[in-house]
Amino acid sequence: MRLDFVWLRDHCRSASCYNTKTKQRSLDTASVDLAIRPQAVRVDETTLFLTWPDGHVTRYGLEWLVRNSYEGQKQQVMHPRILWNAEIYRQAQVPSIDCRSFLETDEGLKEFMQNFLLYGIAFVENVSPTKEDTKILAERISIIRETIYGRMWYFTSDFSRGDTAYTKLALDRHTDTTYFQEPCGIQVFHCLKHEGTGGRTLLVDGFHAAEQVLRQAPEHFELLARVPLKHEYVENVGGCHNHMVGVGPVLNVYPWNNELYLIRYNNYDRAVFNTVPHDVVRRWYHAHRALTAELRRPDNELWVKLKPGKVLFVDNWRVLHGREAFTGYRQLCGCYLTRDDVLNTARLLGLQA
Ligand SMILES: C[N+](C)(C)CCCC[C@H](N)C(=O)O
Ligand SMILES: O=C(O)CCC(=O)C(=O)O
Numbered sequence: 001m002r003l004d005f006v007w008l009r010d011h012c013r014s015a016s017c018y019n020t021k022t023k024q025r026s027l028d029t030a031s032v033d034l035a036i037r038p039q040a041v042r043v044d045e046t047t048l049f050l051t052w053p054d055g056h057v058t059r060y061g062l063e064w065l066v067r068n069s070y071e072g073q074k075q076q077v078m079h080p081r082i083l084w085n086a087e088i089y090r091q092a093q094v095p096s097i098d099c100r101s102f103l104e105t106d107e108g109l110k111e112f113m114q115n116f117l118l119y120g121i122a123f124v125e126n127v128s129p130t131k132e133d134t135k136i137l138a139e140r141i142s143i144i145r146e147t148i149y150g151r152m153w154y155f156t157s158d159f160s161r162g163d164t165a166y167t168k169l170a171l172d173r174h175t176d177t178t179y180f181q182e183p184c185g186i187q188v189f190h191c192l193k194h195e196g197t198g199g200r201t202l203l204v205d206g207f208h209a210a211e212q213v214l215r216q217a218p219e220h221f222e223l224l225a226r227v228p229l230k231h232e233y234v235e236n237v238g239g240c241h242n243h244m245v246g247v248g249p250v251l252n253v254y255p256w257n258n259e260l261y262l263i264r265y266n267n268y269d270r271a272v273f274n275t276v277p278h279d280v281v282r283r284w285y286h287a288h289r290a291l292t293a294e295l296r297r298p299d300n301e302l303w304v305k306l307k308p309g310k311v312l313f314v315d316n317w318r319v320l321h322g323r324e325a326f327t328g329y330r331q332l333c334g335c336y337l338t339r340d341d342v343l344n345t346a347r348l349l350g351l352q353a
């Protein structure tokens with residue numbers, strides 16, 4: 001382990017530097033001399049002792065250092081996941097969670113959360129097909145994110161809003177709200193009614209597709225992770241006037257370990273591409289094509305028919321959704337959830353999130 005002296009002073013867990021009740025730092029880091037060196041250093045079987053020039057003593061358990069040092073963290077993945085194609089997901093036989101168990105027991109909720117974290121999708125069954133009951137489900141794991149579509153939304157093919165979602169047309173795979181600076185973390189879908197044909201839901205693991213691109217052509221992955229682009233939502237229908245713009249790359253990775261955490265993919269809502277010079281534009285289209293080819297491989301497509309009573313939670317930062325064209329009357333309700341609050345629930349249940 002290589003440890004920096006300022007880092008060691010900064011992370012001191014003594015009573016005057018760190019409040020163990022609130023788990024907050026009391027030390028003013030800016031008051032630490034950036035050239036600080038300990039006056040004395042001693043280590044025994046379990047503990048490292050540092051005495052600083054002003055006489056202050058810092059103690060570190062060696063295990064704490066192993067767990068928390070930057071060098072140690074670099075190796076660790078933030079979010080353990082199982083990347084899937086249709087076959088892998090089917091083989092895994094991930095169960096839907098019963099509504100009562102989800103609402104009334106920690107075990108049910110934890111099993112649901114674990115599935116959701118690992119696969120980016122999870123189902124709850126035996127839910128009453130109403131907007132109110134869907135809301136109760138959503139609020140069990142998070143805070144509903146209110147957007148221009150409202151809190152709980154409810155839609156049919158009536159073109160009440162200026163977006164293809166509100167028609168009977170097929171929708172190719174995409175993630176939602178790419179035109180927000182922070183796209184919505186989770187999307188909840190509940191089909192309350194469908195009298196007609198078609199209308200199946202398509203799900204594709206975007207991280208699995210990106211992983212294939214990384215393997216086959218790392219330079220494509222790199223470009224998709226580096227080049228920022230804009231998505232936008234321009235609406236002027238009825239009383240709805242909106243103009244949203246979100247900027248960011250297709251693949252968002254943590255800079256310290258290159259781990260993918262967000263895919264922004266919506267060809268409908270992608271805006272004029274004007275953020276990079278000519279030669280990069282050309283290479284970017286090649287990279288985008290490579291990713292699209294992976295996303296469109298039939299073996300990556302999971303098709304499900306949403307039925308009243310069965311609620312789908314989709315990780316909108318990872319899993320793309322789409323739908324088949326349909327006929328007849330179809331009614332869907334749902335909402336978006338704030339991601340931090342879903343992960344908060346997962347951590348409180350003892351899961352790594
Ligand atoms: C889900 N709900 C029907 C409310 C909104 C649909 C938003 C559609 C938009 N093109 C997007 O992909 O973000
Ligand atoms: O109608 C559907 O099944 C989904 C439409 C859609 O993509 C959306 O509402 O975000």
Ligand SMILES: [Fe+2]
Binds near residue numbers: 165174175176321
């Ligand atoms: Fe969508």
